[in-house]
């Protein structure tokens with residue numbers, strides 16, 4: 712399966728298990744991946760490599776620079792706003808989902824998720840955008 716050989720996805724989460732699982736699944740589906748575990752590093756990677764990044768899988772709850780701040784930076788900058796953003800959220804945080812949508816998030820995935828769910832959702836976001 713290599714229908715997306717040119718798409719690069721940045722995975723940002725402060726939980727290493729989530730990053731590792733997500734990275735593995737995306738690579739198996741022939742996506743290129745970049746990973747980091749905080750918002751500050753995410754902003755640096757986006758600044759350096761925005762032209763090659765198609766999608767960011769972004770945790771909202773991180774110490775330091777929050778996912779919401781990263782989302783705001785992406786969607787308010789003409790150079791970055793082509794990048795799709797899917798938020799990793801926790802089910803009980805309905806206000807975050809609403810706020811994320813208002814700020815231009817392209818979708819969200821509720822934790823915990825399976826590899827299959829993740830991949831199907833990522834593929835569907837690419838198909839509909």
Ligand SMILES: [Mg+2]
Pocket residue numbers: 724725726770771772773
């Ligand atoms: Mg987190």
